[in-house]
Amino acid sequence: MKYEGIVKAIFIERPNRFIALCKVNQEICKVHVKNTGRCAELLIKGVTVYLQESEDPKRKTKYSLIAVEKGNRLINMDSQAPNEVVEEALASGKLKLPGMEEGLTFIKREVTYDASRFDFYVETYEKKGFVEVKGVTLEQDGYVMFPDAPTERGLRHVEELIKAKQEGYECYVVFVIQMKDVLYFKPHVERQKAFAEALKRADKLGVRLLAYDCLVTPDTLELDHSVQVQLEEV
Known part of the structure; x- marks a missing residue:
């Protein structure tokens, strides 16, 4: 963008x-x-x-x-930008969702499921899924964390992605790291342990946790490379 x-x-x-x-x-x-x-x-x-x-x-x-x-380090902190760059990457095929690699045939933003509104609803010819996007701006010693403040909304999103996965949808959380040159991503256990625990539970139950860094300039933001998601400390 x-x-x-x-x-x-x-x-x-x-x-x-x-x-x-x-x-x-x-x-x-x-x-x-x-x-x-x-x-x-x-x-x-x-x-x-x-x-x-x-x-x-x-x-x-x-x-x-x-x-x-x-x-x-230059960090983009526009909270609306992660959804924009993910939409661009999904539409162009740059962001390939595991389990839906055959290619998306339909992408829709802001779709309600149960008590949540997920950022994207996606389809291939055979599968349907939800994608929730979280922007990450908190960096410490080369690694990045989310959230930087407790988020009950974010916690609810993870719990309902688990539910959607159990009902047959492909489900994803995409952490958009709004900077470059980081070592790995991890949940911020000290800031919100319940969110970190929910992520670990979601991972075990098949919700895909993805993290990508970004190319950042003062006037552009572009999704770039996959970054390791580390949950072991949870």
């Missing part, structure tokens, strides 16, 4: 989860944060960030926060 109107800025502070203050060309601007997670390890005063300028004159904020530099 490609962003238009990207500008470089300096992060100052985040008064609440929706708004940040950034310095753009020596002017302090209110910026919309497109990620309601904590992101405390990313949004540190003085770091370089990349903003997308809006062309809508009616918007309360002129910019949206898209990416942030963490040392030598």
Whole structure:
């Protein structure tokens, strides 16, 4: 995916989860944060960030926060972006789902199943499945984790993917790592043990857990290579 109107800025502070203050060309601007997670390890005063300028004159904020530099690493933190890059990769065939390698014949976003709405419903000529996408921005010592804050919604998604798998659907959780050059992915046990345990249970019952890193520039994001999912510590 490609962003238009990207500008470089300096992060100052985040008064609440929706708004940040950034310095753009020596002017302090209110910026919309497109990620309601904590992101405390990313949004540190003085770091370089990349903003997308809006062309809508009616918007309360002129910019949206898209990416942030963490040392030598550029991390996209747009929470809407993972679904976009997964849809692109599914449609192009770059992302081949295990068990559905013969190729998808139908892809639909935002499909309700039981009490959840999964990100994608997919079909081949013979199989049907659900795909839930989770964006990953939390990195520590080269490995990445999810979630960065407890997520009851995410936990419910995993539990209902297990149910759908038992009813005959192919089911997947795709962790989109919004950065490059990481060692492996693992659930954040310390932040939400119940989610980590649910992932391990889902894996044993046939839900496929996939993780992919991304090629990131200030104005692009593209799904790239498969990354190892490590569950042993759960």
